[in-house]
Amino acid sequence: MAQRWAPSDKRSGKKELEAFFSTDTSLTEAQTLQHYSQRWDVEIDIRDAYAYYGLGKDQCRNLDRIYGVNSFRILMATCRTLWFVRYFEERQLKLKKLRPWYRLKQHPTQLDVISAAQEAFVLKGVLGSHQVWEKCPTARRKTGSRLPEKRETND
Numbered sequence: 269m270a271q272r273w274a275p276s277d278k279r280s281g282k283k284e285l286e287a288f289f290s291t292d293t294s295l296t297e298a299q300t301l302q303h304y305s306q307r308w309d310v311e312i313d314i315r316d317a318y319a320y321y322g323l324g325k326d327q328c329r330n331l332d333r334i335y336g337v338n339s340f341r342i343l344m345a346t347c348r349t350l351w352f353v354r355y356f357e358e359r360q361l362k363l364k365k366l367r368p369w370y371r372l373k374q375h376p377t378q379l380d381v382i383s384a385a386q387e388a389f390v391l392k393g394v395l396g397s398h399q400v401w402e403k404c405p406t407a408r409r410k411t412g413s414r415l416p417e418k419r420e421t422n423d
Contacts, residue, residue: 314375345378352381355388 290300376384 277331309377312379345381348381348385349378352376353385355384 288300288304290303295303
């Protein structure tokens with residue numbers, strides 16, 4: 269396996285010198301670093317997958333179930349992503365407005381896709397909003413009573 273190394277001179281804090289490599293020996297050092305800079309979106313997606321999809325935390329030990337659960341998760345992420353692409357073909361998504369802490373962000377992550385889908389579902393009435401809790405009946409208490417009275421039980 270041929271490899272080409274592109275050393276990085278970026279140092280932050282106690283972090284060691286980084287080296288990036290590629291099996292594509294036709295790439296220059298700058299091209300290799302460009303490919304890694306685009307990988308940031310993939311890393312964010314992996315982080316979101318662990319945080320929001322629960323990947324790596326399956327309780328089942330059966331290999332067929334693990335394949336099934338993860339295949340379903342990938343299918344759902346694919347469906348959401350395809351919806352997202354079609355949904356924003358006619359609208360303009362302003363990533364810096366939605367996520368101002370990603371100043372260099374150029375591509376949406378799965379967290380952006382999930383947030384947009386949830387917002388669209390709430391707007392269409394498919395999912396309930398926070399108003400669901402306001403519509404729930406509340407227990408009425410007697411005036412002046414702070415705690416419910418304790419009932420006597422005969423055991």
